[in-house]
Amino acid sequence: MIITSLLDTDLYKFTMMQVVLHHFPAAQVEYRFKCRTEGVDLTPYVAEIREEIRLLCGLRFSESELEYLGSMRFIKSDFIDFLDLFRLNEKYIDVQPSPKGNGEIDITIQGPWLHTIMFEIPVLAIVNEVYFRNTQRRPAYQEGRGRLKEKIALLSRPDYGDCKIADYGTRRRFSREWHEEVILTLIDKLGDQFAGTSNVYYAHKHNLTPLGTMAHEYLQACQALGPRLRDSQIYGFEVWAKEYRGDLGIALSDVYGMSAFLRDFDMYFCKLFDGARHDSGDPFAWGERLLQHYADNRVDPRTKTMIFSDGLDIPKVLQLFERFGHRCKLAFGVGTNLTNDLGYQPLQIVIKMVRCNGQPVAKLTDSPGKNMCDDEAYLAYLRQVFEIPVLAGN
Known part of the structure; x- marks a missing residue:
């Protein structure tokens, strides 16, 4: 089992989740996975990734974990009460080989933002560890x-x-x-x-x-x-x-x-x-x-x-x-x-939000190639509204 605790994630997932609970509890979102590393075949590991996600969805916060989170001055008591009831639900996430047949996999997370926000970091950690434990069976520690x-x-x-x-x-x-x-x-x-x-x-x-x-x-x-x-x-x-x-x-x-x-x-x-x-x-x-x-x-x-x-x-x-x-x-x-610096090429993998309340959302950063949005009309509108020039790769 790769993820053994729901705390095994980044702090900003909790800080954002508290904002979602208090300000946007009804928001519906969609996230998608992308591997930016060319030539990587992840399809042999789909079943293993699904099984690790199934195990992840069985986790709950322990009392000691909730006490630790509650000790942070910016975490509020009603959020702790919510986390006491929280678990990730498999029905909001789907893992499939890409229909393109090019070795890519499609991971789609769709549902209430409040109940899906915690998937990203552990799922990425799962994909990484499943890939490397299968391709590097004797790690160069x-x-x-x-x-x-x-x-x-x-x-x-x-x-x-x-x-x-x-x-x-x-x-x-x-x-x-x-x-x-x-x-x-x-x-x-x-x-x-x-x-x-x-x-x-x-x-x-x-x-x-x-x-x-x-x-x-x-x-x-x-x-x-x-x-x-x-x-x-x-x-x-x-x-x-x-x-x-x-x-x-x-x-x-x-x-x-x-x-x-x-x-x-x-x-x-x-x-x-x-x-x-x-x-x-x-x-x-x-x-x-x-x-x-x-x-x-x-x-x-x-x-x-x-x-x-x-x-x-x-x-x-x-x-x-x-x-x-x-x-x-x-x-x-x-x-x-x-x-992830042991001499192997790391996977450049991300999970990004692509829709919120049915509307496309995107980021247009200063690094070409980092954007994920399949709605070109929306990207053009976003550039116009924020006066963003078109960069090669965006």
């Missing part, structure tokens, strides 16, 4: 340990003592076993330089800080749930602030690209939110633009946090630290490069 040691050595240099990283690698990890070994090694070797993990299960088990705020799906859903499309990003930030009253104050910047984000992220939001997270496009250009935006809005950038989380490896972390470390607060979330 020694190679992985050597690579991890090199990363730690880079971070341990005296001039990088203030550079902290966090684990963001649940969804694309090689395996649950390897994920935990990486975390334990980072705790042992990095000490305070290891800031925590997005994985709530390991945060609970190893007394780490759980990290995360919002993901793309939240702001995408607001396209269908807000008063009008042009104000959907503003609406999403306002609802978030209303729910958390100053907690969890990191805004996601790339659902419509940086230019559209900065148009909406005015002085009010600059002062209200603690910072922003980068997840697509050139991180150096993004950081410079955000720092200038704070200055233009009479906000001291040194009081704000920039979080970088897009395909990071340690050399890039150190380059970003050198560029911005003395100019603002920094945080780095490293995912695949920590939890």
Whole structure:
């Protein structure tokens, strides 16, 4: 059994789920799976993936897990009461070989947002682990340990003592076993330089800080749930602030690209939110633009946090630290490069929301190829509304 606890997911699933419970309990959504890695045949593993999902749907939160979640100051008691009754339901998820016959698989999740939001992270972890345990029956753990040691050595240099990283690698990890070994090694070797993990299960088990705020799906859903499309990003930030009253104050910047984000992220939001997270496009250009935006809005950038989380490896972390470390607060979330670096090609797999309340939703980021929407007319309309240029690959 790959997933043994419903806590084995990212914190932002719980923070978004609480917003859904309190503000959008009737919303209906659809998610779809995509493997961006070419030439990978996942169809032999469909039955095994289905069985792991069946086992996942049998899990419930334990009393100790609910007590842990309830100890977080931003988690409310009625949400804990809901989680006490919660389980994932198999009827909302379907796994099939793609009719294209090209080795791809179709995973569709469809139903109430409140009851489907928790599928994404564990299902991605299941697909990864099923694939790698079948294709790499004798894992190169020694190679992985050597690579991890090199990363730690880079971070341990005296001039990088203030550079902290966090684990963001649940969804694309090689395996649950390897994920935990990486975390334990980072705790042992990095000490305070290891800031925590997005994985709530390991945060609970190893007394780490759980990290995360919002993901793309939240702001995408607001396209269908807000008063009008042009104000959907503003609406999403306002609802978030209303729910958390100053907690969890990191805004996601790339659902419509940086230019559209900065148009909406005015002085009010600059002062209200603690910072922003980068997840697509050139991180150096993004950081410079955000720092200038704070200055233009009479906000001291040194009081704000920039979080970088897009395909990071340690050399890039150190380059970003050198560029911005003395100019603002920094945080780095490293995912695949920590939890799936054993010498094999990692799977670039995602599960994205594609509809909310029957309406197409999408993100148009600063990285071509990251978008998932099958409605070209809607994408064109979205670009027009948010003044987004067409990029190659989008």
